[in-house]
Amino acid sequence: MKILITGISGKLGQRAASKFASRGDEVIGIDRRPWAEAPPGVEVHQTDIRKRAAEDVFRAFEPEVVVHMATVTHISQQSEDRYRINLQGTRAIVDHCHRYGVKQLIFVGRHTYYGAAPDSPLYHSEDEPPLGIHSFPELADLVAADLYAGSALWRFPQIDTAVLRIVYTLGPGRHGTLANYLRGPRVPTVLGFDPLFQFMHEFDVANAIAAAVDAKIRGVYNVAGPAPMPLSAIIREAGRQPMPVPDAMMHITLGRFGMPFLPKGAIDHLKYPIVVDASAFKRATGFQHSYDESETIRAFVEAE
Amino acid sequence: MMGHDVGEKVCNSLTMIAYRPLINEKVRARVERLELPFGEHGIDPYGAGKEELAFGFSIIEILYKYYFWVESRGLENIPARGRVMLVGNHSGGIAIDGLMVLATCFFELEPPRLAQSMVDKFLVKIPTFGALSTRMGQFPGLPEHASRLLEDERMLLVFPEGARGTAKLAHEADELVRFGSGFMRLALETKAPIVPFGFVGAGEALPTVANLYQLGRLLGVPYLPITRYLLPIPKPTIFQLGFGEPIRFEGTGRESEDELEPMVEEVKSAIRELIREGRAIREAKQDEEGES
Numbered sequence: 001m002k003i004l005i006t007g008i009s010g011k012l013g014q015r016a017a018s019k020f021a022s023r024g025d026e027v028i029g030i031d032r033r034p035w036a037e038a039p040p041g042v043e044v045h046q047t048d049i050r051k052r053a054a055e056d057v058f059r060a061f062e063p064e065v066v067v068h069m070a071t072v073t074h075i076s077q078q079s080e081d082r083y084r085i086n087l088q089g090t091r092a093i094v095d096h097c098h099r100y101g102v103k104q105l106i107f108v109g110r111h112t113y114y115g116a117a118p119d120s121p122l123y124h125s126e127d128e129p130p131l132g133i134h135s136f137p138e139l140a141d142l143v144a145a146d147l148y149a150g151s152a153l154w155r156f157p158q159i160d161t162a163v164l165r166i167v168y169t170l171g172p173g174r175h176g177t178l179a180n181y182l183r184g185p186r187v188p189t190v191l192g193f194d195p196l197f198q199f200m201h202e203f204d205v206a207n208a209i210a211a212a213v214d215a216k217i218r219g220v221y222n223v224a225g226p227a228p229m230p231l232s233a234i235i236r237e238a239g240r241q242p243m244p245v246p247d248a249m250m251h252i253t254l255g256r257f258g259m260p261f262l263p264k265g266a267i268d269h270l271k272y273p274i275v276v277d278a279s280a281f282k283r284a285t286g287f288q289h290s291y292d293e294s295e296t297i298r299a300f301v302e303a304e
Numbered sequence: 305m306m307g308h309d310v311g312e313k314v315c316n317s318l319t320m321i322a323y324r325p326l327i328n329e330k331v332r333a334r335v336e337r338l339e340l341p342f343g344e345h346g347i348d349p350y351g352a353g354k355e356e357l358a359f360g361f362s363i364i365e366i367l368y369k370y371y372f373w374v375e376s377r378g379l380e381n382i383p384a385r386g387r388v389m390l391v392g393n394h395s396g397g398i399a400i401d402g403l404m405v406l407a408t409c410f411f412e413l414e415p416p417r418l419a420q421s422m423v424d425k426f427l428v429k430i431p432t433f434g435a436l437s438t439r440m441g442q443f444p445g446l447p448e449h450a451s452r453l454l455e456d457e458r459m460l461l462v463f464p465e466g467a468r469g470t471a472k473l474a475h476e477a478d479e480l481v482r483f484g485s486g487f488m489r490l491a492l493e494t495k496a497p498i499v500p501f502g503f504v505g506a507g508e509a510l511p512t513v514a515n516l517y518q519l520g521r522l523l524g525v526p527y528l529p530i531t532r533y534l535l536p537i538p539k540p541t542i543f544q545l546g547f548g549e550p551i552r553f554e555g556t557g558r559e560s561e562d563e564l565e566p567m568v569e570e571v572k573s574a575i576r577e578l579i580r581e582g583r584a585i586r587e588a589k590q591d592e593e594g595e596s
Contacts, residue, residue, distance in 0.1 A: 118425050118428040118429050118434075118444065119425045119428070119444055119446065121444075121446045121448035121449050121452075122350055122351070122443070122449065122452075123448075123452060125448075189317070190431075191320075191431055191432075192318065192320075192430075192431025192432035192433075192434075192435060193431060193434075193435050194314065194317060194318055194435050194439075195435075196351045227343050227347075227349055228349070228351070229345065229347070230314050230345075230347065230351065230353075232313070232314050232317040232318075233313075233314045233345060233347075236313055236314070242317055244317065244320075246431075247431065272428075273351070294344075
């Protein structure tokens with residue numbers, strides 16, 4: 001199968017590319033960043049997904065499947081650029097898929113779409129609207145990109161589009177929101193709060209994406225692995241020390257005293273849980289995670 | 305590395321005190337007998353933790369057995385397992401009735417069962433307290449939570465009067481105010497039996513003479529109850545708690561309000577009858593005490 005992966009040089013992009021390449025799929029990638037150790041046979045085109053060169057890749061390669069992972073996650077990257085990549089980029093990819101006869105489009109989104117709030121339910125189902133945009137405007141472009149990708153389902157019904165809302169990832173790649181948050185020896189938490197966190201191993205994420213491709217699923221799906229765990233248990237399991245900070249002091253502590261920087265809206269994510277119900281995805285694809293929560297954290301810690 | 309030890313540290317990060325000596329080992333043994341799907345970290349899929357339950361119920365035990373006293377009857381009406389809704393009256397300013405029903409189900413049923421109530425959103429926002437109640441299986445009152453818990457064969461504790469119920473003044477404590485119909489739709493949708501209960505005595509424990517709504521709003525609570533002795537602190541009281549026979553209703557949950565009304569009324573009159581019984585027991589006892 002001919003598979004095009006956007007954002008291939010990111011840690012998850014690399015995992016997915018390796019997974020597809022190892023089972024004999026023809027893989028090509030687009031990314032602004034280089035991927036020096038790309039496995040043989042995996043071609044990486046270093047360009048922006050919004051540029052003409054990216055469209056040329058579609059034209060020349062004629063992919064059957066597109067896995068769109070080129071969305072910017074770093075909450076530290078607060079620029080208009082990020083907004084443009086996430087929205088205009090997604091738009092360009094959907095248009096190219098339509099124009100160049102792509103059969104299947106997988107949008108790799110995030111479970112943070114649902115937002116964290118005191119009145120948000122545990123085990124979100126896919127039909128729920130996003131809750132946290134007003135308290136966490138930095139997430140707005142990712143939420144919009146998620147919904148925009150979903151609109152391909154009715155705009156271009158001939159393409160099997162799947163929007164995956166994947167939980168936090170952790171693993172040897174040490175990359176992503178949760179890994180960045182757990183980076184230092186002391187991890188800030190909000191005093192008196194300890195929400196459930198849901199995460200999965202990056203290898204399992206690659207497997208889940210492959211399972212979505214194989215099952216040719218259409219629609220919006222939550223993707224999760226092991227049972228959720230309290231945040232403080234994750235921090236301790238990772239050999240870190242939780243540093244409880246009163247809510248009111250949180251915004252002056254973050255980014256100082258060796259603490260990671262987090263935008264103000266992210267504080268709600270340290271107080272209230274975002275837990276998704278991934279049963280529909282498991283039913284549709286037969287996907288089962290192979291790393292449990294302890295193995296996943298260990299893989300993250302041992303890569304240090 | 306995982307297990308007991310992590311459970312303690314996790315619970316500790318919420319309580320922030322050396323809470324372990326406060327745990328009664330008998331309570332811990334009862335937590336072990338709860339038929340909930342606890343995972344390898346002693347945490348169930350909704351985040352209820354063994355450690356927090358053992359700690360929480362050790363504290364509640366003191367209130368339940370030494371400060372208050374609950375005379376319960378009709379416990380055989382509560383099924384030992386499977387989905388069920390406990391539906392009853394609410395009074396007494398600060399939901400001591402809920403706490404006592406929770407304690408009764410945990411300490412008196414064999415095997416013990418965890419009643420899961422639907423707490424007010426403002427409680428979830430309170431540091432430590434909110435997180436501890438979640439860890440004890442008490443979740444924000446959302447229809448999504450309620451139906452999910454019932455589908456998972458849990459026991460749900462419902463006060464259809466809501467905050468209107470706890471806000472009753474002392475002289476109206478045994479009367480019922482308007483019942484929402486949400487609980488009935490939920491029961492029909494999930495085909496869960498309803499076990500009605502009547503709770504008597506909460507009005508005496510916390511004799512509310514007035515509720516301050518504006519001051520309450522400033523403090524982030526729905527209202528602040530003012531008692532005869534001003535402070536919203538309940539007095540040591542003996543309560544009468546009666547459970548009635550399970551009632552099953554047939555339907556889809558998509559009925560109109562008019563169709564639901566007789567069903568709601570059936571539950572309401574069962575509760576009214578249980579309150580009347582409890583009141584009679586209470587008054588007989590008070591007469592006895594008066595004579596001796």
